[in-house]
Amino acid sequence: MIPFNKPFIIGKELAYIEEAVKSGKISGDGIFTKKCQHFFEQKYHFPKVLMTTSCTDALEMAAILCNVEPGDEVIVPSYTFVSSANAFALRGAKIVFVDSCHDNPNIDPVEIEKHITEKTKVIVPVHYAGIACDMEKIMELAQKHNLFVVEDAAQAIDSYYTFSDGTKKALGSIGHFAAFSFHETKNIIAGEGGMLAINDPQYFDRAEVIREKGTNRSAFFRGEVNKYGWVDLGSSFLPSEIISAFLYAQLENIETIQKKRLEIWYKYQKGLSTLQEQGFVSLPDIPSYATNNAHMYYIVCRSYDERTQLIQYLKAQDIHPVFHYLSLNKSDFFLANNPEIDIPNSDHFTDCLLRLPFYYELSDNEQNTIIEQINSFFTK
Incomplete structure (x- = not known):
C-alpha cells in the first residue's frame, strides 16, 4: 500500500x-x-x-x-x-x-x-x-x-x-x-x-x-x-x-524538505496535466499573488460518484488517496441549532476534491505508479 x-x-x-x-x-x-x-x-x-x-x-x-x-x-x-x-x-x-x-x-x-x-x-x-x-x-x-x-x-x-x-x-x-x-x-x-x-x-x-x-x-x-x-x-x-x-x-532541514516536496508537487502537476486538458479533472492553480509551499496535491473530479469510483480503483491498486473536509454548514453540530444554508462552492469541493499521497519519502517509482493509475482510470 x-x-x-x-x-x-x-x-x-x-x-x-x-x-x-x-x-x-x-x-x-x-x-x-x-x-x-x-x-x-x-x-x-x-x-x-x-x-x-x-x-x-x-x-x-x-x-x-x-x-x-x-x-x-x-x-x-x-x-x-x-x-x-x-x-x-x-x-x-x-x-x-x-x-x-x-x-x-x-x-x-x-x-x-x-x-x-x-x-x-x-x-x-x-x-x-x-x-x-x-x-x-x-x-x-x-x-x-x-x-x-x-x-x-x-x-x-x-x-x-x-x-x-x-x-x-x-x-x-x-x-x-x-x-x-x-x-x-x-x-x-x-x-x-x-x-x-x-x-x-x-x-x-x-x-x-x-x-x-x-x-x-x-x-x-x-x-x-x-x-x-x-x-x-x-x-x-x-x-x-x-x-x-x-x-x-x-x-534545520526545511530547505531540503521543501525542495523535495516541490519536486513531488510539480511532478504530479505535469503527470496529470493531460487529464485537465481533456476535461476529466481540475488541477490546483496558484494565483499570481501566492507562492506554492507544496503542502499537498489535490485533484477535483467532475462528480461525487466519479471521485468515489476513483478512490475504489486506486485502493484496489494499493494506493490510498483521501478526500478532505466536509462542509461545516452541513455538520450535525451546526444544523442542530441553525437552518440549512446553501454554500455551493464549498459543497463542490466536499464532493469532488481528492488528495493524493504526499510525503517526504514518496519515491519516484511510487509517484509514477500513482500518476499512471490515475491516467489509466480516466482513459479507460
Whole structure:
C-alpha cells in the first residue's frame, strides 16, 4: 500500500530528544522551544512566536486575545477543519460560514463582505493547501470595519503573499494573529504541535499569560515580577520539549524538505496535466499573488460518484488517496441549532476534491505508479 501520509526523520530528531531529556527539563519553554521560536521569528519576520501543543490551541489562544464573547460573529470558510470554527464557538461566538472561491477552496473576499454586520468581530481566512487567500482584500475589509484577522495557516508554513505594491510577506505575518500546525501530515512535523504568531506588540504580554494557564509565570521567570499568580483567562498551551526537540531538527532541514516536496508537487502537476486538458479533472492553480509551499496535491473530479469510483480503483491498486473536509454548514453540530444554508462552492469541493499521497519519502517509482493509475482510470 502506498499510504496517504508517512511521518519521517531527516536529521537529529532522536539525538535532540535525548539531549532534551538529559538536560533535566522536558516541560515547556526549554532550550528547544526557544530555539524553534527564534527560528520562526528570524526566518519569517513574525514579531513574536509562541509554540503550542497544536494549531487548535493556537486558534483558541487567538480567540481569547480577540476578546470574542457571546453575541459576536466570526466569519469562517465552510470548507475547513472544525478547529477554525470551534475555537471561536467555545467563546460563545456565532459562526458565520462563507463560501469558497469558485476555482479554489480558499474563502471568497466578495462573500466575506456580504456577511459583515455590526456584530462581526473576526475574519478567519484559511490558507488551503498552503496557498494564500487574497489577504490584501481581506485586510482592507478588516480595516474598513475594524475587525480582527486570524490567519489559519495550519498548512501554510514557508508560503508567501505578494501585495499589489510588490511587498512580499510570509503567510501568518499579515493578520493580527496566525495559527500554524506541525501535525504529522504537514510539511514540517513534530507528531502534534503548533504555533501562534502575534503580529501586534500590544498583545505580546497577554499572549504569554494565556499560554501559561492565565498566570504571569513567564514574567516571573524573567525576573519582571517577584511572584506569579492568576491574572487572566488561559489554559495549558505549552508543548513539551520532546515536541520542540523533534521539530527543531526538522527546521534545520526545511530547505531540503521543501525542495523535495516541490519536486513531488510539480511532478504530479505535469503527470496529470493531460487529464485537465481533456476535461476529466481540475488541477490546483496558484494565483499570481501566492507562492506554492507544496503542502499537498489535490485533484477535483467532475462528480461525487466519479471521485468515489476513483478512490475504489486506486485502493484496489494499493494506493490510498483521501478526500478532505466536509462542509461545516452541513455538520450535525451546526444544523442542530441553525437552518440549512446553501454554500455551493464549498459543497463542490466536499464532493469532488481528492488528495493524493504526499510525503517526504514518496519515491519516484511510487509517484509514477500513482500518476499512471490515475491516467489509466480516466482513459479507460
